[in-house]
Amino acid sequence: MKAAYVKHLGEVDEILYGDLPEPVPGPTDYLVEVSATSLNPVDTFVRSGRFPTTAPLPFVLGRDLVGTVVSAPVGASLRPGETVWCSSLGYDGRQGSYSDFAVVPADRLYPAPPGTDATGSHAHRLVALAHPATTAWLGWFDHGRLIPSDTVFVGGGAGNVGTAAIQLAASAGARIIASSHPRDFDALRAAGAEVVLDYRDPGLPAACATAAPEGVDLVWDTSGHHDGDFLAEVTAPGARILITAAAEATTQLPLGRLYTNDVSLIGFVMSRASSEQLARAAKGLERFLAPGTPNSLTTTITEVLDLSEAARAHRIMEAAEVRGRIVLTP
Ligand SMILES: NC(=O)c1ccc[n+]([C@@H]2O[C@H](COP(=O)([O-])OP(=O)(O)OC[C@H]3O[C@@H](n4cnc5c(N)ncnc54)[C@H](OP(=O)(O)O)[C@@H]3O)[C@@H](O)[C@H]2O)c1
Known part of the structure; x- marks a missing residue:
């Protein structure tokens, strides 16, 4: 599969784009085909090592994804073919989301809100909101x-x-x-x-x-x-x-x-939220993340870039030139 990854933590030049073996899910993991991922400030902190975390090398970057379930663990609530999202990959030993396929622990994957298409503008909006909306929820209601x-x-x-x-x-x-x-x-x-x-x-x-x-x-x-x-x-x-x-x-x-x-x-910091806190936030956010309702959160997507441009996206973020969100699509 194609992925944007690093062999060493460091500057933007460390970001490589190329083939990595498709990840193999464990007994409590989903395998997800990624349709969109987004760029967060924290992605640059993890890549550079400024946010210390366990990052097994080669390390696929990226927190968030929207995608489609390919395979599910036994007894799981989400089925193959379902549209899903996640906002907590790429730290604490988990590989990230800048890839064609990602392994997601069962307790960190959520059903996309009703009416969300797995690709296109719906997926871009959902992935753009995943991190900031979860942060806002945790800020107001948990903390x-x-x-x-x-x-x-x-x-x-x-x-x-x-x-x-x-x-x-x-x-x-x-x-x-x-x-x-x-x-x-x-x-x-x-x-x-x-x-x-x-x-x-x-x-x-x-x-x-x-x-x-x-x-x-x-x-x-x-x-x-x-x-x-x-x-x-x-x-x-x-x-x-x-x-x-x-x-x-x-x-x-x-x-x-x-x-x-x-x-x-x-x-x-959202990185310290437990999977239970994040799952509660995802549930609470469902009506705000659904498209086309009076509660729908708004977001500004400044660019949709191909995943192969992950390094350019990091450069734009580090130059503080983003007013909104950059979405990356594999
Ligand atoms: N702790 C956590 O869990 C967590 C989670 C998510 C994000 N974060 C952090 O939160 C920060 C914000 O993230 P974001 O994605 O919302 O960034 P963002 O979209 O760049 O928003 C930052 C906002 O701050 C405004 N601003 C600039 N200078 C200001 C000033 N002097 N006083 C008040 N506002 C000012 C900017 O306005 P202009 O557009 O006019 O410049 C912009 O609207 C980042 O540092 C990120 O790393 C932390």
């Missing part, structure tokens, strides 16, 4: 303990995670203040944000505090641009702050102003 009466702040609201986070929080009934570049204000309002603020504006903390005089209950700057004074100024007593990005940042925090207000910092 952030979002409740309908919460006022939330979503930074990086026009990003992949930010847009999914706004849409999920809106459907949960939360009041949403979000930041983005002004060119994206309309999109953020359409996603469900009540108040949209320019992330470049030095008056952002004051504008946020004016929009939420009682304070914000849950703050999630999905872009990782956390500013300590902003956090202290906008948070309500007992607020939670989610931290999920900016791996190398060393932000200064006014600790006294935070702890004397009972504010909690909650970090998480």
